[in-house]
Each structure stands twice: as structure tokens, then as C-alpha cells.
Amino acid sequence: xxxxxxxxxxxxxxxxxxxxxxxxxxxxxEAELGLVATSGNTETQTLSAxxxxxxxRDKWKHEANLEVLNTEDKKETTAERYTLVGKTxxxxxxxxxxxxxxxxxxxxxxxxxxxxxxxxxxxxxxIKKENLTLDIEAGLGARQSEDDAGxxxxxxxxxxxxxxxxxxxxxxxxxEELTSEIGEDVTISKSVTGLKSQINGSLAMKITYTxxxxxxxxxxxxxxxxxxxxxxxxxx
Numbered sequence: 001x002x003x004x005x006x007x008x009x010x011x012x013x014x015x016x017x018x019x020x021x022x023x024x025x026x027x028x029x030e031a032e033l034g035l036v037a038t039s040g041n042t043e044t045q046t047l048s049a050x051x052x053x054x055x056x057r058d059k060w061k062h063e064a065n066l067e068v069l070n071t072e073d074k075k076e077t078t079a080e081r082y083t084l085v086g087k088t089x090x091x092x093x094x095x096x097x098x099x100x101x102x103x104x105x106x107x108x109x110x111x112x113x114x115x116x117x118x119x120x121x122x123x124x125x126x127i128k129k130e131n132l133t134l135d136i137e138a139g140l141g142a143r144q145s146e147d148d149a150g151x152x153x154x155x156x157x158x159x160x161x162x163x164x165x166x167x168x169x170x171x172x173x174x175x176e177e178l179t180s181e182i183g184e185d186v187t188i189s190k191s192v193t194g195l196k197s198q199i200n201g202s203l204a205m206k207i208t209y210t211x212x213x214x215x216x217x218x219x220x221x222x223x224x225x226x227x228x229x230x231x232x233x234x235x236x
Contacts, residue, residue: 029053032206034231046071046079048229059091069227080108095125099137111218113150117143117181119159131167136160143183147218157183171198187215196233204233 034048049068054061064086071079087101100120106113121139139159146152161179168174175194180187194208210227217223 025055025057027053027055029236031234031236032231034229036230043075044071044073048231050231061089061091061097063087063089078109081110082106089123095128097123099123099139101139110214111148111221113146113148115143115145117141117157117159119157121159133163133165135163137162143181143186145186153185155184155186157181172196185216189213202235204235206231206233 030050030052032048032050035046037045047068047070051066052063054063056062065084067081067083069079069081070077082105084104085101086103087099089097089099091097098121100118102116102118104114104116107115119139119141121137121141123135123137125133125135127134137159138161141157141159142154143157144152144154159179159181161177163178164174164176166174173196175192175196177192177194178190180189190210190212192208192210194206196204196206198204206229208227208229208231210225210229212225212227214223
């Protein structure tokens, strides 16, 4: 956890440096909420909530993301996950940037009590058009985890990612995010496919399909998780 604290502290310092610069500061954000409840023969309730905020000032961009998932089946929790991501980009040119990021995940049904990772690396806007964007990133760092039995693991890791955005029309957008954290012991890969349709200026509906694969998992835990979510998105 000391590594995580150091990364978070470093991010705060970097953010402070950015705020001290002259220039226009622009804030953007999104809040997502999805709730599905069934009754009768099956009694379940699923809550999916996400929040994202970003600040851009001159060459700096800071992002924070929070995700919460909770599922109950007849008042018994069957899924519970909390994810927090912090990231800072520094623009080298119009197409190139370097980044630092830290993630923390608490997934109560993954066989792990918690997982955290920290990376620094290079990113490039491979395609940067009004209706089509493609960003790729590569970084090096470390990952820490603790399983349900209390066993802690520290390992070096590399991170590869790609982020595609396609504006299909004035009111709809397709997205695809691919990430892979390649550790010394465990590789975690994730695909998030999304389709967002604007309802009005600030409100949209979003459908996402997520596949997550973990190369090594505790006994009785599946290596692949799949998740489909329908949410309302408020942008500000």
C-alpha cells in the first residue's frame, strides 16, 4: 500500500503544478447509473454506477474514474465490486504524451481481497479526427494484490491499451477499449465495447459489453467474467 500512497501523492503534486500554470482550465465529467430489479419467480437487483471527471490545462490532463457494481439475489449479495482509477497525461506534442496512472480494485467475488497497480508510459493519438479517434498506450509499472486467504503478491508488470472512438452520427457513438496488464505471474486482459445514444443535450443512454480474462485465479473462480450493462449517462 505504500507504493499506492506514493503514486497518489505524486499525482496530487503534479496536479498542483498544473493548476499553478497560467491558461484556461476546462472541467468535464459524466455520471452513469443503471438499475435492474426483478420480482416473482426470480428476485434480483443489480446496481451499476460510474462517475468520471477530467481537467485540462495547457499541456496537462488529469482524470479520475469510479465504478461500483452490486448485485443481490433474494437479499444475498452475489456480486460486489469497487474500482478507482487516477491518471495524469502530459502532452509532448499534438499527437504524443506521457502518462502516469494508479488503479485500485476491490472485487469481493474474484478470490482477491484487493488489487492495485501503478504505471508510467507513453501514449499516442494514432487517429485524431472529428468523427474517429484511436489512442494507443504502453507502460511499465507494478501490481500488488492480496487474496482472500491473506497472501500478498508484488510483481512487475507491463500495460498495453487501445481506445477507439467512432462518432457514427450526431447522436450516437461507438467505443472500444482494450487493455492488458502483463504481470510476472498473472495477466489481466479486458475488453469494453460500448454504444452511446444521445437523448438530449446532457442525457444519453449507453450499452456496454465487458469481457475480463485473468490468466491465473484461485480455485473455484472462473477465469473469464462477462458483463452487460444498460445505463443512463449525464454529462456536464
